[in-house]
Every structure is written in C-alpha cells, then in structure tokens.
Amino acid sequence: MNFLSDPVTFIGNWLTGLVASLGMPKETAAAWVTGVAVGILPLLAMLWVLVLIWYERKVIGRLQDRPGPNRVGPFGLIQPVADMLKIFLKEHILPAGVDRIPYNLAPILAVGGVLGMWIVVPFSATVHGVDINVGALYIIAVGAIGTLGIIFAGYSSNNKYALLAAFRVVAQLISYEIPMVLALLVPVLLARSMGMNTIVQAQPVWFILAAPLAALLFFISSIAEVGRSPFDLAEAESEIVAGFNTEYSGLKFGMFYVGEFLHAFTNSLIFTALFLGGWQGPGAEQFPILGFIYFFLKTVVVHFLGIAIRGSMPRFRIDQVMQLNWKLFTPIALAAFSAAALVEKLAANLGDAARIGIHILVNAVILGVVLLIGSRVFKARGIRLDALAERNRAAVKLSMEKSHDS
Amino acid sequence: MTISWLYIGIFLVVSLGLPAVAIILAGILAPKKPSPEKSIIYECGVDTHGETWVQFKAQYYLIGLVFLIFDIETVFLYPWAVAFDRLGLFAVLEGLLFIGILTGGLVYAWKKGAFEWA
Numbered sequence: 001m002n003f004l005s006d007p008v009t010f011i012g013n014w015l016t017g018l019v020a021s022l023g024m025p026k027e028t029a030a031a032w033v034t035g036v037a038v039g040i041l042p043l044l045a046m047l048w049v050l051v052l053i054w055y056e057r058k059v060i061g062r063l064q065d066r067p068g069p070n071r072v073g074p075f076g077l078i079q080p081v082a083d084m085l086k087i088f089l090k091e092h093i094l095p096a097g098v099d100r101i102p103y104n105l106a107p108i109l110a111v112g113g114v115l116g117m118w119i120v121v122p123f124s125a126t127v128h129g130v131d132i133n134v135g136a137l138y139i140i141a142v143g144a145i146g147t148l149g150i151i152f153a154g155y156s157s158n159n160k161y162a163l164l165a166a167f168r169v170v171a172q173l174i175s176y177e178i179p180m181v182l183a184l185l186v187p188v189l190l191a192r193s194m195g196m197n198t199i200v201q202a203q204p205v206w207f208i209l210a211a212p213l214a215a216l217l218f219f220i221s222s223i224a225e226v227g228r229s230p231f232d233l234a235e236a237e238s239e240i241v242a243g244f245n246t247e248y249s250g251l252k253f254g255m256f257y258v259g260e261f262l263h264a265f266t267n268s269l270i271f272t273a274l275f276l277g278g279w280q281g282p283g284a285e286q287f288p289i290l291g292f293i294y295f296f297l298k299t300v301v302v303h304f305l306g307i308a309i310r311g312s313m314p315r316f317r318i319d320q321v322m323q324l325n326w327k328l329f330t331p332i333a334l335a336a337f338s339a340a341a342l343v344e345k346l347a348a349n350l351g352d353a354a355r356i357g358i359h360i361l362v363n364a365v366i367l368g369v370v371l372l373i374g375s376r377v378f379k380a381r382g383i384r385l386d387a388l389a390e391r392n393r394a395a396v397k398l399s400m401e402k403s404h405d406s
Numbered sequence: 407m408t409i410s411w412l413y414i415g416i417f418l419v420v421s422l423g424l425p426a427v428a429i430i431l432a433g434i435l436a437p438k439k440p441s442p443e444k445s446i447i448y449e450c451g452v453d454t455h456g457e458t459w460v461q462f463k464a465q466y467y468l469i470g471l472v473f474l475i476f477d478i479e480t481v482f483l484y485p486w487a488v489a490f491d492r493l494g495l496f497a498v499l500e501g502l503l504f505i506g507i508l509t510g511g512l513v514y515a516w517k518k519g520a521f522e523w524a
Contacts (some may be wrong), residue, residue: 009459031409038413042421089430091439095447097458108425115421119414130410130417158458159449167466174473181480189487241450251432255425317466319523322469326521330476330512337483338505344490345498 006288008127008303012037041129042115045262052261053080056307063311090250098247099156106153107248107255113145114263121269122197124291134281135196136188139270140181143225146259147173150227150234153256154244165243168318173225175325179305180221182333186214186340187274200278205352208275210359212334213366215275217329223306224268224321230313268303269295276302277391328370335366468520472511479508 013032019029053071054077061068069076094175120135122128132138147169154166188194190210191202199207208215224231235243245256272278276298279291318322339362347355447454447460486493486501491499 011501032481034413035416038417039420042417042424045421046424088428089436090432091436092433093440093444096445097447104429107429108422111425112418115424116418118421119417130413132410132414137481142418158447160454160458160460161450163458163460164462167462171466171469174477175469178473178476178480181477185480185483185487188484189490192488194484194492227474241448246449248435251429255429258425322523323521326472326512327516331509334505334509334512338502341487341490341501342499345493345495 004187006124006126008124009288031197037128038119041118045115045118046111046258048265049258050080050084051260052265053083053257056261056264059304059307060311063308064348071354082231084254087251087254092250092252095158095247097158099158102152103247104252106149106156107252107259109149109152110259111149111255111262113142113147113149114259114266116145116271117266120196121266122200122273123295124276124288125285126288128197131195131197133193133195133198135195136184136199136274139196140177140184144177146263147225147378149259150244153248154234157244157247159247160199161240161242162244162246164240165234168240169227169244171318172231172321173227174323176221176224176231176329179217179325179329179333180225182330182337183214183221184216184274185337186211187197189337189340189344196273200273200280203277203280205356206275206277206280210356211275211336211340211363212360213332213363214340215271217333217336218275219271219302219305220354221329222271223309224325226263227266228260228306229310230316232315233318233321234317264306265303268299268306271302272298326372332366332370336363339363339366465520465523468515472515472520475511476508479504 015033016030019032020026024032056074057079058068069079072078072082092102095162116157117139119129120132120138122131150169150173151166154164154169157163187199187207191199193199193202227234235245237243245253248256256270272295277294278298279288279295281290281294282292284291340359343355343358343362347358350358483504484502503513
C-alpha cells in the first residue's frame with residue numbers, strides 16, 4: 001500500500017495512525033477518521049460544482065457555435081467562481097405572502113437531496129463511501145428528496161405560474177420514477193444485490209451489454225428526473241415565466257442551479273456504476289487509483305452525452321411527456337425486466353457468454369416489436385389526421401361558398 | 407453495519423447543512439433594503455390578480471394515483487430480485503405473474519383514458 005497506487009486509503013491509514021498515537025484505541029480512531037472523511041465528501045462535491053458549471057457552459061457554447069465563457073482566467077475557468085461571488089452578495093428578497101418554512105427549505109432540500117446520493121457511490125476498489133446492502137434503494141429514496149424541494153418551491157411561492165410549474169414537476173418526476181426504478185431493477189437482478197459496490201464487482205462484463213434497453217430507459221429517465229431539456233417543462237420560460245423559482249433571489253435562487261448541475265453529474269455517476277462497470281478496468285484491483293480514473297472517464301462520457309442532448313433538443317409538450325412515459329417507457333421497462341428475469345432463470349446453467357447473447361437477442365426482439373407497433377400507430381394516426389384536415393378544408397370551402405351566395 | 411448508517415446520518419446532516427449554512431451566511435453578508443414595492447410578488451411582471459390557489463387539472467391527481475400503485479409494487483420486486491438465486495422456477499413465474507397483474511392495471515388506466523391529456 002503506497003501513496004501512488006491508493007492515495008485515499010494511504011492518507012486514511014496515516015491519519016488513523018496519527019490519531020491512535022494520541023492514545024486512542026485503533027478502532028475508535030478509524031471510526032473517527034471515517035466520520036470526518038464522510039463529513040468532507042459533501043464539501044468536495046459542492047466545490048466540484050464550480051468545475052461542472054464551467055464545463056457545461058463551455059460544451060453548450062461549443063455546441064451552439066460560440067466560444068462560451070473565455071474572459072475570466074485561462075479558458076474562462078474562474079468564471080463560475082466570479083458568478084458565485086456575485087450571487088453570494090445579492091439581496092435575499094422575501095416576497096409578500098410566501099409560505100416561509102417551505103419557501104426557505106426548498107433550496108436546501110434541492111441540493112441536500114442530490115448530495116445525499118454521493119455516499120453510496122463506489123469510486124474505486126477501496127474507496128466506496130459506505131457500502132450498505134440496500135444502496136440502490138437508498139439512491140431512489142434520497143433522489144426523491146430533491147423533487148420535494150422543487151415542489152416546495154413552486155407551492156410556497158404565492159405565484160400562479162410557480163404553482164403550475166410545481167404541478168408539472170410532480171406529474172413529470174413521479175411518472176419518470178417508474179421506468180427508472182424498473183430499469184434499476186435489472187442490474188440489481190443481474191448482480192443479485194442492491195449494494196452498489198457488489199453491483200460494480202459483478203460487472204467484469206458491463207451490464208449495458210446484457211441490458212441495453214434498461215440502460216437506455218435509465219439514461220432517458222434520469223435526464224427527465226433532473227428536469228433538463230428536452231424535459232425542462234418546469235422552467236418553460238415561454239409558458240410559465242421562469243417556472244418554480246420565479247420568486248427566488250440571491251443564493252436561494254443559485255442553490256436550485258447548484259442542485260441541477262450536481263444532479264446531472266450524480267446521475268451520470270450512478271449510470272456508470274450500474275451499467276458501465278463503475279471502476280472496473282484493467283489493473284483497477286491492484287492499483288485503485290486507476291479505478292478512479294476509469295470511473296471518472298466513463299462518467300465524463302455519459303455526462304457529455306447528457307449535455308449534448310440538452311444542447312440540441314427542443315422541449316416536449318406536457319401531454320407528450322406523459323404519453324411517452326406511460327405508453328412507451330413503462331411497458332418497455334416491464335417487458336425488459338420480465339424478459340431479463342426469465343432469461344436469467346432459464347439460462348442459468350449456460351455459460352456467461354451464451355447467457356449474455358440470449359439477453360441481447362431478447363432485448364433486440366422487444367425493441368423490434370416496439371418499433372413495429374410504433375410505426376403502425378404513427379401511420380394510423382397520420383391517416384386519421386389527414387382525413388381530419390381534408391374534412392376541415394371541405395367545411396371551410398362550403399362555408400365560403402355559402403357566404404358568397406348570400 | 408450499524409456504524410454505516412451512522413456515517414450516512416452524518417453525511418446527510420452535513421449535506422443538508424452545507425447549503426443551509428451557505429444561504430444563512432449569504433443572508434448575513436448580502437445587503438438588506440426591503441421596501442413594500444420590492445416585496446410584491448413578481449409573478450409575470452404585472453400586478454397579480456385574484457387568488458394564487460387556482461383550480462388545476464384533475465389529470466395531475468390521476469397520474470399521482472397511478473404512480474403510487476406502480477411505485478409501491480415495483481419496490482416489492484427488489485427483494486425478489488436480490489433473492490433470485492434461491493428462488494425456484496415456480497417463484498420466478500409467480501413474480502412474473504405479479505408483473506402481469508401490474509400490466510393489467512396499466513392497461514386498465516390506459517383504457518380509462520388516465521394518460522390522455524385532453
């Protein structure tokens with residue numbers, strides 16, 4: 001165990017030794033050091049947001065053919081720090097008639113709920129936060145707290161548009177929770193465990209190979225959970241002013257954005273851990289620092305995909321969002337999960353390669369069936385709409401002739 | 407195992423406390439010049455009319471109801487998935503039957519028009 005191959009454990013052991021030398025039992029010292037480390041992790045995550053904001057603005061800028069932030073510091077790297085300082089010194093306006101307790105609690109919950117997920121993320125072979133045996137369930141439970149913050153904000157603002165945004169958020173976020181939870185069930189089933197580190201260790205072959213449909217559903221639903229374009233109905237500025245955070249100012253307003261940027265990255269972390277093998281890679285067991293690097297690189301790829309989608313897709317309508325979820329994603333998720341369970345049981349005696357092959361085949365069949373039915377439905381709807389338009393044209397023509405006669 | 411939950415407790419307290427402390431600190435540092443004009447709610451830029459607690463679509467309520475059923479029933483599937491190796495073929499088929507009943511509920515809600523946004 002040296003510093004270069006596993007710095008976190010090395011520093012941890014060194015600190016434990018230091019505390020123990022002050023005359024504390026070894027176990028107590030270790031527990032104290034872990035407790036302090038656990039307390040520092042949210043701080044690091046909060047600071048990491050500064051990098052995320054810069055990265056996201058730069059990428060979105062590039063996608064839209066403009067340079068992005070490039071004035072403050074090299075490549076505009078100091079821009080988020082300047083923005084943070086500015087927003088930190090802005091006045092907090094408390095509008096008349098707001099419901100004070102939920103109003104002030106909302107930004108705290110929006111950030112705290114997202115930060116809370118970081119504790120179960122396995123960063124490398126030796127550093128995996130707290131490895132509880134219900135990690136996946138914990139992520140779902142804590143992830144829902146952020147939603148609560150947005151609902152509080154919209155509900156307590158004494159603003160009709162914010163209230164409308166809160167309704168939309170309730171409808172959208174709880175709907176997309178269903179395919180997300182069902183898609184998350186597939187890696188849990190494949191790993192036979194809810195512990196995040198166990199799920200990662202069960203992936204010498206990434207789960208995205210055995211469960212491509214579940215991975216796709218999880219990815220799209222997690223974008224909807226963050227409430228980003230194309231699912232950013234809660235802040236549709238052309239319809240409901242600024243959405244749920246219209247009445248917020250100063251750092252309270254900023255906290256919602258901190259929560260959003262962090263949520264997007266956290267979901268990429270979780271996606272990587274669940275479907276892309278987490279820290280797994282050549283040499284990750286012997287040199288845990290390599291695990292960090294693999295995990296980080298995979299996460300950046302997933303995160304970049306999310307930003308690219310944000311930068312290039314127009315916004316859905318509320319009815320489209322709902323129908324996409326309940327009429328497409330939920331049935332696919334149910335089918336994909338049932339198929340995965342059946343294949344796992346029936347092909348249990350086959351080798352790994354054969355079983356994964358069957359998994360891929362079954363996923364392809366489900367996707368094919370969905371595409372076939374979908375194309376039929378769209379064709380039928382197109383014919384129906386054409387007929388409707390034809391009838392309207394005829395009616396308009398008739399009424400024009402009548403008015404001409406009289 | 408129990409100590410893990412203690413760490414999670416510390417972590418949750420710190421992660422809720424961090425934004426709270428930041429907001430309180432900013433509230434102390436920021437200027438405070440309240441005025442009656444400033445504290446009028448912004449809404450959409452013009453003066454607000456009538457009650458904020460307007461009537462809303464019953465559709466949101468229906469979606470909430472369907473969600474409740476689905477979410478609770480999918481959470482039941484988690485222990486089933488974890489104990490998968492210890493289940494016989496019969497228990498697996500039983501689980502699939504459970505999903506089938508769930509699908510029945512989905513089809514029922516669909517036919518009733520719970521997902522139509524009209």
